[in-house]
Amino acid sequence: MSDKADLAKLSIIVPALNEEATIVSTLARLARFRAQGATLIVVDGSSSDATVEIARQHADLVLCTPRGRAVQMNAGASASCGALLLFLHADTALPDGADGLLGAVLCEDTKLWGRFDVRIAGRHWLLTIIAVMMNVRSRLTGIATGDQAIFVRRGTFESVGGYPAIPLMEDIALSRNLKQLRRPVCLRARVTTSGRRWEKHGVAQTMLLMWRLRFEYWAGADPWKLAKRYGYEP
Numbered sequence: 001m002s003d004k005a006d007l008a009k010l011s012i013i014v015p016a017l018n019e020e021a022t023i024v025s026t027l028a029r030l031a032r033f034r035a036q037g038a039t040l041i042v043v044d045g046s047s048s049d050a051t052v053e054i055a056r057q058h059a060d061l062v063l064c065t066p067r068g069r070a071v072q073m074n075a076g077a078s079a080s081c082g083a084l085l086l087f088l089h090a091d092t093a094l095p096d097g098a099d100g101l102l103g104a105v106l107c108e109d110t111k112l113w114g115r116f117d118v119r120i121a122g123r124h125w126l127l128t129i130i131a132v133m134m135n136v137r138s139r140l141t142g143i144a145t146g147d148q149a150i151f152v153r154r155g156t157f158e159s160v161g162g163y164p165a166i167p168l169m170e171d172i173a174l175s176r177n178l179k180q181l182r183r184p185v186c187l188r189a190r191v192t193t194s195g196r197r198w199e200k201h202g203v204a205q206t207m208l209l210m211w212r213l214r215f216e217y218w219a220g221a222d223p224w225k226l227a228k229r230y231g232y233e234p
Helices: 023-029 031-035 051-055 069-079 097-108 125-141 154-159 170-179 196-201 203-218 221-229
Strands: 010-016 039-044 061-064 083-086 113-121 151-153 185-194
Touching: 010 023, 010 069, 023 031, 023 039, 023 051, 031 039, 031 154, 039 051, 051 061, 061 069, 069 083, 069 170, 083 097, 097 185, 113 125, 125 185, 125 203, 151 154, 151 170, 196 203, 203 221
Parallel strands: 010 039, 010 083, 039 061, 113 185
Antiparallel strands: 083 151, 113 151
16 A cells, blocks of 8 residues: 555544543554545543643544543544544554555455454563464454454445444454454554553453453353443443
8 A cells, every 4th residue: 555545545543542641652653644645533532631632733533422442433433434444542553564454455355354463562571472362362263352453444344333332342342243244354464552551450460351351241241341340430
């Protein structure tokens, strides 16, 4: 994806909440995409800091919605115009050459959706192992997490109703719906996501909690109750 016409087909949607410390660097890394025609949309979930003011200086559009990644990303998708939607967390960086990889996806109509491999930045040695496990599990199951920078064709996204309006596991639920149409494109290039939450709450503890919540979700537990245990506050 090297020319302006191709990048004009891409909309990058960044959900954010109280990200004033990181949003500048995140959006600065995406400036080269904007320069080639891509649309950059930040959707703020009612931040109490200066995230919105900062984002307005570096994005094409900044929206304000109630808190919740599903709500925020659906709002961004509705306001976008790209044929390919890329959902990128505010603490995640795309790899070098991501534009070319996404361009190749756009050129093949059979590639409906997909994600990148991920690495987790941080000092704890377990983060590397966790990332490897995430990538392998995703490749085997066809299920992607938001940390892996999910991308999907607009028509495909709309056909499954977008992200389900739940406060946790929205990425798993979307993947499950998309997988019924086609398995994902699993790009081996790695996005880099922050390990700050893992390290703040304890890497091993967070890993075990996520495994437990994911298992309970698959078993039919209420996502709202799971979100409260994860620390979600409406």
